[in-house]
Amino acid sequence: MTSVWENLTVDARDPARLARWWAEALGYHIITDRPDEVEIRQSADKLPGLVFVPVADGKQTKNRLHLDLRPADQEAEVERLVDMGARHVDVGQGDVEWTVLADPEGNEFCVLREREE
Template identity: 70%
Template sequence: MPVRWEQVVVDAKDPARLAQWWAEALGYVIVNETPDEVEIRRTPDELPGLLFTPVTDAKVVKNRLHIDLRPDDQEAEVERLVDMGARQADIGQQGVGWVVLADPEGNEFCVLSSRK
């Protein structure tokens, strides 16, 4: 039986705000928005997407699943994301080739170095 990866679900205190932040960060578009969820994708017909759903509890521990981004210029991308509201995150990494950031709600993600 074939299966297709549809989306990653992200719990959020403010799904609309966080979806908009990630859409801008990734160059994605909002493809569906209701009071209960907001979905973003690279293009309306391209999967997978990120689906933001509301939760009332705060994030308190390191994510067990996270997104890795690989830009052409790691330093410039980190600067851009921090200017957008991301913050540096310390999860115990030392001497690695990536930078750990957290989005406006504290979800960690990595900005990897270029493959070049």
């Protein structure tokens, strides 16, 4: 028997705010909105989701796990995400074909180039 990937949990100082940011970034919907957790998914019946839970402390170091986004237009998507509040970050990636950004609470994620057919 194998497991099904249900959620990725993200610690957040302000879970509701960060969940709304990611929902807008990904075109997801808020499925659960409680003080102890906010969950977003593509739709209520589609897994996996992202669950944001409250923590008292801010992010301290580079993420050990991060999301990779693959848009149809990398440059336009990076611009859109930065306009939404993401920022460029250097995690030691060097000269690569993807762009590393951080969400409003500093969680790194990558925006990849368009997939070549």
